[in-house]
Amino acid sequence: MVRRLLFPFGMAVVDTSALPTREICAEELDSRDGCAPPDLSEPALNSWFKWGWVPLVVGCVVIVTAILLAFQVALDYTGHVEHDPSLELLHLVRAVVSSVALAVWAGWFVFRARNRLETAREALRVEQARLAQERWRAEQTAGLGALSRILAHEIRNPLNSMALHCTVLRRSAVRLPDVEGARVREVADVLHGEITRLDQLVRDYLLYSKGPPAVELAPVDLSELVKRVLDVLGPALTERDISVAVHLSPEAPRAMADAARLEQVVHNLVRNAMEAQPQGGSVDLSVKLHGEKVELEVADRGPGFEDPDAVFRPFYTTKRGGSGLGLTIVRDVVRAHGGEVEASNLVVGHGARIRIRIPREAKVP
């Protein structure tokens, strides 16, 4: 939005597009102690610039005209100028024109000052809005951290109890006749799946709320890392009838990375590919060298991403019950390694692919 400030002798154009579109400065900041921005209106100065020019200009015209006329009259009476009534009108006009010119100059000076003040004030507003936005984000992050810790305690405790009771159910099912026993085990499995899903949500929130991850680099055997992830996800992959084809280039068995963080990345990518294919399918996982970087790619045969550019955005999800943080965590960890990540579809509307690249000899930014 471009706001045009119209003045009688000029026009200031102030670009206000940089102002935050989210209205946080009024209601939200006012509702938080210490967050409300200071009053920038400066009422006295503002009203002077708004209306003060009127008496200034009129005053200039009157005073200068009076001085010029008085000077002319004085000259007439002292005989320095021959008294000629026909010239009196001319003197009057000349005096008025001179005074108006002077007033115009004074007015232009005032309006230029006002213009500059308005521009500076607008820049200050933008800067304060930006600072308020940053503070709001910092508070959001801190709040999310506190909320996540509460969630971890208040949700994981009942989840723990439920998980243990699921195990009790499974054990009890052994003593039941086959049909009833199978039904009870089925119920226990469904419950356990939901418990695992909720626990994963809490895990994601906790990880994300800790902010950008710190990485400790050490040589990592990527083939071992991939194997560990597939071991952990193996039962879930089998249950969903999903096969995983691993393509490990012999040139890229190792990289300097944070093993635990990178394992989380691969885990999230494979889990994401798995959850995109609830009716079964396949996942291709490849690791190879790409210049000085190690490239890891996970592709599935699911429906693909609706919006590949949005998938790394926090809380963006198209899955039921997803945290919307799994791929955000992937992005943050990869960036912490000095790498990059990209999402795309194999073909339009089919098959999602995520590719990460980290320096083989990682340079942490």
Place this chain on the structure above:
Amino acid sequence: MKRILVVDDDHGAVQALQVLLELDGYSVDALESSTVALERLTSEQYAAVVTDLEMPLVNGVDVVRAAKRNWPATRVVVVSAYAHSPAADKAISEGADRVLGKPLDYDALLGELARAP
């Protein structure tokens, strides 16, 4: 039969753990009060103590300390919603043998209890 002390202020967790451990052949004392657990540990020896970490009044670190001070051979397993936290580190420094996260992996717990004297 190994004697196990289970301490957790969550009634459901204590109840389920007692049932499961008894099914697996352990003798279980299940307590929801960590204060009572401290008293119990002054007079009774257990093969293993399974304790929650975050509890009101007396927390799991105090239970670990009491168990290890009175009965150094007792295996102590801490179960916590925050498996990687300063409190969990403190429990380890006080002598806890293992910290397991919640929701509890029951098979991992059985593995720990199998090592108890």
